[in-house]
Amino acid sequence: xxxxxxxxxxxxxxxxxxxxxxxxxxxxxxxxxxxxxxxxxxxxxxxxxxxxxxxxxxxxxxxxxxxxxxxxxxxxxxxxxxxxxxxxxxxxxxxxxxxxxxxxxxxxxxxxxxxxxx
Amino acid sequence: xxxxxxxxxxxxxxxxxxxxxxxxxxxxxxxxxxxxxxxxxxxxxxxxxxxxxxxxxxxxxxxxxxxxxxxxxxxxxxxxxxxxxxxxxxxxxxxxxxxxxxxxxxxxxxxxxxxxxxxxxxxxxxxxxxxxxxxxxxxxxxxxxxxxxxxxxxxxxxxxxxxxxxxxxxxx
Amino acid sequence: xxxxxxxxxxxxxxxxxxxxxxxxxxxxxxxxxxxxxxxxxxxxxxxxxxxxxxxxxxxxxxxxxxxxxxxxxxxxxxxxxxxxxxxxxxxxxxxxxxxxxxxxxxxxxxxxxxxxxxxxxxxxxxxxxxxxxxxxxxxxxxxxxxxxxxxxxxxxxxxxxxxxxxxxxxxxxxxxxxxxxxxxxxxxxxxxxxxxxxxxxxxxxxxxxxxxxxxxxxxxxxxxxxxxxxxxxxxxxxxxxxxxxxxxxxxxxxxxxxxxxxxxxxxxxxxxxxxxxxxxxxxxxxxxxxxxxxxxxxxxxxxxxxxxxxxxxxxxxxxxxxxxxxxxxxxxxxxxxxxxxxxxxxxxxxxxxxxxxxxxxxxxxxxxxxxxxxxxxxxxxx
Numbered sequence: 001x002x003x004x005x006x007x008x009x010x011x012x013x014x015x016x017x018x019x020x021x022x023x024x025x026x027x028x029x030x031x032x033x034x035x036x037x038x039x040x041x042x043x044x045x046x047x048x049x050x051x052x053x054x055x056x057x058x059x060x061x062x063x064x065x066x067x068x069x070x071x072x073x074x075x076x077x078x079x080x081x082x083x084x085x086x087x088x089x090x091x092x093x094x095x096x097x098x099x100x101x102x103x104x105x106x107x108x109x110x111x112x113x114x115x116x117x118x
Numbered sequence: 119x120x121x122x123x124x125x126x127x128x129x130x131x132x133x134x135x136x137x138x139x140x141x142x143x144x145x146x147x148x149x150x151x152x153x154x155x156x157x158x159x160x161x162x163x164x165x166x167x168x169x170x171x172x173x174x175x176x177x178x179x180x181x182x183x184x185x186x187x188x189x190x191x192x193x194x195x196x197x198x199x200x201x202x203x204x205x206x207x208x209x210x211x212x213x214x215x216x217x218x219x220x221x222x223x224x225x226x227x228x229x230x231x232x233x234x235x236x237x238x239x240x241x242x243x244x245x246x247x248x249x250x251x252x253x254x255x256x257x258x259x260x261x262x263x264x265x266x267x268x269x270x271x272x273x274x275x276x277x278x279x280x281x282x283x284x285x286x287x288x289x290x
Numbered sequence: 291x292x293x294x295x296x297x298x299x300x301x302x303x304x305x306x307x308x309x310x311x312x313x314x315x316x317x318x319x320x321x322x323x324x325x326x327x328x329x330x331x332x333x334x335x336x337x338x339x340x341x342x343x344x345x346x347x348x349x350x351x352x353x354x355x356x357x358x359x360x361x362x363x364x365x366x367x368x369x370x371x372x373x374x375x376x377x378x379x380x381x382x383x384x385x386x387x388x389x390x391x392x393x394x395x396x397x398x399x400x401x402x403x404x405x406x407x408x409x410x411x412x413x414x415x416x417x418x419x420x421x422x423x424x425x426x427x428x429x430x431x432x433x434x435x436x437x438x439x440x441x442x443x444x445x446x447x448x449x450x451x452x453x454x455x456x457x458x459x460x461x462x463x464x465x466x467x468x469x470x471x472x473x474x475x476x477x478x479x480x481x482x483x484x485x486x487x488x489x490x491x492x493x494x495x496x497x498x499x500x501x502x503x504x505x506x507x508x509x510x511x512x513x514x515x516x517x518x519x520x521x522x523x524x525x526x527x528x529x530x531x532x533x534x535x536x537x538x539x540x541x542x543x544x545x546x547x548x549x550x551x552x553x554x555x556x557x558x559x560x561x562x563x564x565x566x567x568x569x570x571x572x573x574x575x576x577x578x579x580x581x582x583x584x585x586x587x588x589x590x591x592x593x594x595x596x597x598x599x600x601x602x603x604x605x606x607x608x609x610x611x612x613x614x615x616x617x618x619x620x621x622x623x624x625x626x627x628x629x630x631x632x633x634x635x636x637x638x639x640x641x642x643x644x645x646x647x648x649x650x651x652x653x654x655x656x657x658x659x660x661x662x663x664x665x666x667x668x669x670x671x672x
């Protein structure tokens with residue numbers, strides 16, 4: 001390699017520098033657009049409204065009759081239409097308060113609560 | 119006068135140029151242009167408005183009402199079927215209402231899902247819609263649980279049942 | 291002459307090819323920025339977050355609530371929130387809405403940015419609110435530009451409860467029309483704090499509660515209509531033609547009873563008046579449809595009267611004691627128009643059963659319950 005002329009190496013070097021900086025810039029810019037997408041997908045994925053809704057319907061069912069039918073309704077429809085396993089214990093009365101133990105799991109998020117009436 | 123001593127410069131120049139052009143070609147092909155639809159932000163906004171509207175419909179108007187407007191619509195005064203026109207007016211009112219004088223223009227298709235005790239499956243009945251689904255829309259699904267005292271297919275007694283109101287909501 | 295500064299042609303050729311390629315590549319760089327629209331990246335997410343903070347959260351500090359802090363202490367407010375309580379998302383309190391949109395207390399953008407929008411970047415924003423039935427929109431912030439991040443929430447707002455008393459209304463009892471001639475008549479309104487704060491509808495849901503102990507509640511409104519028709523006016527017009535009975539509201543007194551220690555099973559007798567009975571400035575008293583408050587008593591009344599008792603007053607008088615029973619007694623003097631007392635029939639609750647007063651409670655026949663009114667909140671960020 002001693003006889004090779006390396007005087008013009010700097011031209012190719014400049015070429016490489018430009019290419020790498022271009023590549024880096026593009027990577028940074030590309031990642032920034034993904035931020036908005038993951039925020040929205042994170043919001044859509046977390047079942048905040050589903051959990052609130054199921055919890056509210058279970059609590060509403062406390063003073064009603066036909067508890068067993070309501071329980072089958074809620075658990076079956078939640079599994080087949082919402083893709084979530086919901087199960088809860090029938091309301092029990094201790095110390096003048098009603099207690100229900102609620103479990104919710106949609107495969108990604110799990111929620112457990114022991115609700116007592118005030 | 120003319121010899122091949124400086125060929126190196128030309129070759130290096132050509133090589134550098136080709137490297138840069140090749141990189142640019144790859145990079146521009148790799149970065150994606152995100153349309154607003156790709157980011158699912160409009161889906162998130164639609165879903166928020168839809169769940170809000172259904173939840174407000176399922177809230178009693180005052181403490182002495184006993185039932186919410188949505189329960190009354192599904193119950194339909196004990197008659198079989200549902201009060202579709204009432205659902206249509208109320209839901210569209212909630213969902214299209216904005217501050218200022220303009221209103222939005224959303225479309226929906228609503229069904230009620232119940233549990234069929236006799237066949238041990240879930241069944242679904244149509245509730246209301248203001249546009250038929252053609253398949254080209256990009257809807258979001260919003261749901262609301264409702265408890266009603268009504269007779270559903272699969273049983274012949276009136277009892278308290280929990281049903282799921284499902285609404286597909288989209289923007290033109 | 292030497293050829294030290296000469297550039298060989300090959301060098302020039304190579305360098306030119308490099309420069310041309312470089313310039314072409316440089317012009318392609320703006321194409322990378324096509325996907326970079328601020329609106330789709332961050333603003334919608336911030337608008338969504340602000341919408342959730344305002345509509346689903348009651349704000350911080352929660353107890354005492356942030357809207358009761360005065361302007362001097364606004365630095366103690368950590369976060370705005372319009373919801374009634376943590377358990378009632380999307381149901382807003384009118385007191386919090388009024389305080390939030392008070393432009394004399396809070397300055398755009400700094401006060402709102404650090405308490406509702408958050409983030410290091412100095413966003414510009416606009417938060418608007420409109421109630422169904424109103425034709426005006428309340429908003430704070432700048433005018434909307436072409437592109438912005440957006441979030442819209444559907445809400446309900448809890449309104450005041452009210453009672454209307456007068457002949458011909460649903461809460462009228464024959465007990466209230468004292469068909470006995472007297473020149474001084476008393477009408478009392480009775481608040482049983484234990485029942486009001488504990489026996490609310492729907493498992494004591496704060497959205498439907500009339501809670502007098504809550505300083506940030508909605509207050510109570512008592513309307514009196516057709517008071518002149520509660521006198522024996524047909525008889526008067528034949529005995530005193532052209533001289534109908536004059537009605538003067540002379541006092542509004544508050545009497546309080548609490549349960550007695552140590553067993554708290556017996557109540558003390560009603561004691562009072564607690565506040566100055568001739569000072570009507572602590573209420574909002576509007577007489578005969580006037581839009582100006584009456585602040586001192588006595589005052590002449592032709593037919594109608596509207597008394598608003600602010601929530602702060604009810605909770606102050608209750609002094610955090612849920613066993614409080616409160617009677618607000620109004621004294622009416624009847625005269626003949628020249629200052630001489632005249633004995634006549636009038637609105638009078640002293641003979642009514644069982645309390646000798648009109649009970650302000652959850653009975654919809656007595657009191658129009660607090661209703662939830664529809665509304666929309668929109669947040670735009672750019």
